[in-house]
Amino acid sequence: MTIDVSVARVIPLSPERVAEYAMDWRHDADWTQGIRTAELTREADGGGFGVGAEVTRTAFFLGRRIDYVLRVAAHDFPRLLDMVSVAGPMPMHVTYSFEPSPDGTLARIRVQGGSGGFYRLAAPLLARQVRSSLRKDLRDLERRLTHHTD
Template sequence: MGIDEIVERVLPLPCERVAGYAMDWRHDAEWTQGIRTAELTREADGGGFGVGAEVTRTAYFLGRRIDYVLRVAAYEPPRLLDMVSVAGPMPMHVTYTFTPTPDGGTLARIRVRGDASGLYGLAAPLMGRKVRSSLVKDLRDLEQRLSAPQD
């Protein structure tokens, strides 16, 4: 059974600022539900973060620890970050897009697709709802974090 969830939110902040923060793996645990750690475990071919880079995440989902690795498939800052899982409990595809709005804000969109067969097959309907709920919270937390006074 497949999961395909898309959430979006308009943030009243400049696109470069939103994308710059959200596309930086070092901030994953600060605004993404369930993620406890994120580590760049393979650099892009040209070094640093970009296409081919891999980020290993440790998260908790439905009460279980999940370790997975996402490989960057497309990286076009500040517009697009597309990642596919290369290790983990289920195949997954995560896409972040950021589009400037006419009033200077940002339309932020997250799409998560995955194959919930096997271990998670029976829980696929619950997983879809939980993924959607988590993504809604992610975008809310992203806006709150970026709107907070800077130290």
């Protein structure tokens, strides 16, 4: 079974403000469920963060530690950050998009992936858990940006 989960939330700030924070890997552990650490382990070809850069994340999901590496496949600030896993327990594709909305920014996260090994057995639970986690991610992103100066 493959997983394809998408969630969206309107955040009452400009796409530039939302993307500036959300697209910065240094903030991943602050607003993304389960992520304990995130580290830029490969810079983009032109240096820094962009297409080709890799971020290594350590997370805990369903009681298990997961180490995985996401490579930036597309980076179009402030509209889109698209990443694919190049190492980890299962294939994964994560897309963050930020579009102008009358009330601020329509922030969307989509996670697509195959469920292998342990995760195959837990696929229905996994999809529900991913959806719940992504909803919390967007809620926490909004809270950080509207109630916290960074």
